[in-house]
Every structure is written in C-alpha cells, then in structure tokens.
Amino acid sequence: MTESGTPMDIAARLGALRIETPSWAYGNSGTRFKVFAQPGVPRDPYEKIADAAQVHAFTGAAPTVALHIPWDRVDDYADLARHARGLGVGIGAINSNVF
Template sequence: MKADPLESLEHLNIELPSWGFADTGTRFGKFLQDGAAINTADKFADAGVVNKVTACCPLVAVHALWDFSEEEPPARVAEIAASHGGEIGSINANLFQDQEYKLGSFGNPDADIRQRALDHRLDC
C-alpha cells in the first residue's frame, strides 16, 4: 500500500541554514539584501516566522564561526532559538573560508594547516 503524500507531509522537517537569513555570499562575492538579519537573534526570529508559516522548519543549522561568540556561546544561542520556537540543528565548522584552506583542510599537504583544521573541528 502506498503512503498518502499529504499524510507524509505531516512528518516533513526541513532544517534551515542560519546564513540564509543574513547577507551571505560565495567565493565569488557577497549578496546584500534589504531586511537581512544582522545578528544571531535576528536569524532565529526570521526562522521562527518561517516555521510558524510552514510548521515544518523547527531546526536551524548554525555555523560555528558566524553564529557563536564569546557573547553568544552555544548555550545562549540555544536559548535564543527556543525563544523563537526553534532549536539548533547541525553545527557547521568553517574549513573553507580562509585562504590557508585553498588546498583543503584535513587533506592539506601542510601538517600545520591539517592540525588547525582538526583543532577548529574539535572546538565546534
């Protein structure tokens, strides 16, 4: 017996990327947008609105260097998420942004860069 597609949607959960609510970009440039979130609280507020409208986006993927700080450590960010009806999903490391990673992170030919990547990942 085939599952009812509409019934399957009742169980659908989509994890939103926090960086999708801010001015973000690629290695080719940054894309500025009116009304972009300017801090972590704004990102979770925006994600909360999406979840209220869709009822299927309770998780927000965060980026270790962009969403956590000394002022907003992971526990505080989790509180912010909860205050907007969501929670932290995946926690992503930053192993691509710095020029030192142009030859890779864990597979970089430079042992110091491999160690830096490992240390950063363990910090996440």
C-alpha cells in the first residue's frame, strides 16, 4: 500500500477519523489523592452526554461516548440512548470498573 501524503489525502483521512470519548473525560479531574472540582462539571450521565455532543458538534470527529459503570449508572438506559441520539451522538463502549 502506498501513501501519497498530499494535503488532500491527509484532509480526507482526518475527515474520516472517529474518536470515542470516555464519559469520565467530562468530569472533574484529579488523582486518587485529590479531585480538583471545577465549575460547570456535568452532574450525571445525561449532562456528560450533552457535553460530548458539544465536542462532536465542534470537531465532527467524536460521534460516540463510552460509559463507565458504576459512575454512569442510570435507571433507564434506553432513555439515555434516546437522549444521546437526540443530541446527535451515540453511546459506544460500556466499561465496567470492578474493585
């Protein structure tokens, strides 16, 4: 396989790039020793998906968000999926954290 590397080829490849963002990326950051609270941080999975939809709207490259259980647990996952679709994104991988 050969690659020409022309700007048009690179732009087309970048345009086709799809990145799944993790839900935890929309929360407070920190370490196991301290969490650094920030104003405007999503309070639940619905708000995390809304933030993910904004990222996708700005970039066009992040159409799905990976949920992390138990932090993103909800009573109605079908409703959460409808919420995501309504905002133009989808739910991707489901990651479980087992301790």
